[in-house]
Amino acid sequence: MESLMPNMVVEWIPYSNLENIKYLTKGGFSEIYTADWINGRYEEWDFEKKQLERLGTSKIILKRLENVESVNKSWFEEAKSHLTISNKWAEVVQCYGLTQNPSNGNYMLVMYKLNMDLRKYLQQNHNKLTWKRRINITYEIIRALYFIHDEKAIHRDLHSGNILYSQLDNSWCISDLGFCGPADKSST
Structure with a gap:
């Protein structure tokens, strides 16, 4: 590489x-x-x-x-x-x-190392989140998935525990590519 x-x-x-x-x-x-x-x-x-x-x-x-x-x-x-x-x-x-x-x-x-996962973030900030912020978080997750798919891969195990937040730059990333693989390969 x-x-x-x-x-x-x-x-x-x-x-x-x-x-x-x-x-x-x-x-x-x-x-x-x-x-x-x-x-x-x-x-x-x-x-x-x-x-x-x-x-x-x-x-x-x-x-x-x-x-x-x-x-x-x-x-x-x-x-x-x-x-x-x-x-x-x-x-x-x-x-x-x-x-x-x-x-x-x-x-x-x-x-x-990022700060916390989406599950914890939502628990701590549920009442403070504006619709604008919720849409922005969703957009960042979709963008990350787009890039994974652009590599001809699928995550296969996406959940709130492996969507991670960085306080440093106020952004979201996807982690845990353990089941990530080629889009044309079965997940067995």
């Missing part, structure tokens, strides 16, 4: 560069952890030093698929979906790369 933008470089992230790893939740087929990524992702090219500069310590999400004793084809298909689609479209949660827990051999996706 090639990128001309430093913040879109996909990389192998040594597990030793991750700190404060904490269990967050369990999804349908994965466990989700939060962590701090020491040095963080690449941010920009330093023309004087002639090297990529890093952002600094960043909060990230680690996603480990359950019941995968050894990496299998479906795990790599999810990784491929995340890496290909998320680094092309800002409307899909960015995946920075992969890591491996040396204590158990589990591979994990390293992903951008």
Whole structure:
């Protein structure tokens, strides 16, 4: 995978560069952890030093698929979906790369950490939401789905738990491409 933008470089992230790893939740087929990524992702090219500069310590999400004793084809298909689609479209949660827990051999996706999912957002803001804001949220979700479909893929497991909100730029992204796949492939 090639990128001309430093913040879109996909990389192998040594597990030793991750700190404060904490269990967050369990999804349908994965466990989700939060962590701090020491040095963080690449941010920009330093023309004087002639090297990529890093952002600094960043909060990230680690996603480990359950019941995968050894990496299998479906795990790599999810990784491929995340890496290909998320680094092309800002409307899909960015995946920075992969890591491996040396204590158990589990591979994990390293992903951008957003603030909350749509379910929690609606619970906290239900009485404050204007119709204009509701329509805007719907528009952003549709736009993200459009980009996934533009890649000839279908999400296959869209629900409020994997539509995520960023307070930083007041935007919505789609995550959890675990069932995402080619539009012409059955979902069995």
